[in-house]
Amino acid sequence: MDLPQKISLREVGPRDGLQNEDPVPTDAKVALLDRLSVTGVKRIEAVSFVRPDAIPQMADADEVWKRAAKAPDIRYSALVPNLRGAIRAMDAGFTELEAVVSASETHNRKNVNRSTGQSLDEIAEIIAMAHERDATVQVIVSTAWGCPYEGDVPVERTVSVVGRAITDGADSTSFGDTTGMATPARVRALVGAFRAKYPEQNLNLHFHNTRGTGLANVLAALELGVSDFDASVGGLGGCPYAPGATGNIATEELVHMVEDMGVDTGIDLEAMIDAAADAERIIGRTLPSQVLRAGPRTRTIPA
């Protein structure tokens, strides 16, 4: 089985993770960002520029970003919900933006109160404006493998939504398994259909472990040669649709598995586990990461 020799991980704990937890102080956010910046990870989703009244967790995005250490060899990105957010992000110095649209019409309406078509229209404007300012935009298609309201989302629908963004100039693309509805067979089906249509397009995959399939989906994707994944330190970020349920896959679990399979991530596993322990202290609840609990497989106990 030929797997990629190395993969590129984007750490999304500071943004996606913390946005789906109870609010934490600015100091703690800066400390987490800085802690992650010395783990060897080379991409971090740092903040989002959203309406403070709608998402208080990210109300201090400018302040967090201003105070973060910003390692020169790390690519930091910001999520932007609209043109206004994109302007804020670029004014703050970000050159990598992320914009989200749901594959599911119902999910998009529940999330941003507009149709996917309307969201894609604004994303086209964001892309045009970003390119004028030498910034890039990744378009993330959420509910790519299923919607908590609609159920299954047809592969054709997800490919069609991302296709519109590619036509509009998206610099890169991502599929998000927003509520953990993907299984390995569905990963193969969607990635296969996407590649058949867009063989040259880079693809990031963002899995959730809501139903336990997170790392199995990563394995299926690795076997297809996918080499770009999101993960969240400690598994930070619950699932907003199922109380008590898990959201993002944990970065240290992903690193632990794939490094043991000979796939290089560039990440220092022990440093990432330490960062996960910090994240757990910051958030004040037990995070779902198994590797944080049990330690890596190399950690033996005295006989």
Added chain:
Amino acid sequence: MDLPQKISLREVGPRDGLQNEDPVPTDAKVALLDRLSVTGVKRIEAVSFVRPDAIPQMADADEVWKRAAKAPDIRYSALVPNLRGAIRAMDAGFTELEAVVSASETHNRKNVNRSTGQSLDEIAEIIAMAHERDATVQVIVSTAWGCPYEGDVPVERTVSVVGRAITDGADSTSFGDTTGMATPARVRALVGAFRAKYPEQNLNLHFHNTRGTGLANVLAALELGVSDFDASVGGLGGCPYAPGATGNIATEELVHMVEDMGVDTGIDLEAMIDAAADAERIIGRTLPSQVLRAGPRTRTIPA
């Protein structure tokens, strides 16, 4: 990717699960067994016949088994630690026995205070006696992918230990990932080496999710054509080596993933989730099953 069209699952919650939790009343054990017997699962590891002073969780094995409903189309098995336990199991009516030996010398000594060679000697006697009474014996090699004391266990060592049992007449074999040290690459390596040497031998795999790789390991094994797995309802059974850590993979998580991939388990997923909810009530702690928390992917919420 050709996967088996169907797999055979052995539910190990009543024995392996409950043996690694705080003791529960006899009534609850009988109720759990009976509940599991109507989920569609066709094999259940029911009890173990161990020393009551050493393992109080299984002190009432005879009583539990006497009172259980015992569905005629289900194969129930009992774990036996020695000859004495094997006699008790067969006297109680069991015709399927399981005997365990560690691939790791240190783990075997810590577990049963003897060498693997001594354990294998007694297993040979158990097999001989079982065959005289028309019973079968599965030999389970624990710490097959690694030992919490020794670390890595070489593939050759695990194959050599199981090989001795096969030579002695083991009716079937199983590899146990006792502390969740397997990753997909290691699954491929061990299953490959085993099959190269014993191409005709049936093989059961018993994964733990201690480091989050449980279902990824199942996927890797399915891709190799393995069609015989253990799992525990709700993920019952913690990891005795890492406080708070997870042990067995959850039956409903395994069923949920593979059924969505077109692999038939014969199990009614909703019935198994209900059984997991019962198991959680019985044990009085939150079980690690994600599918128990979030529900199956088919369970949508009102928009």
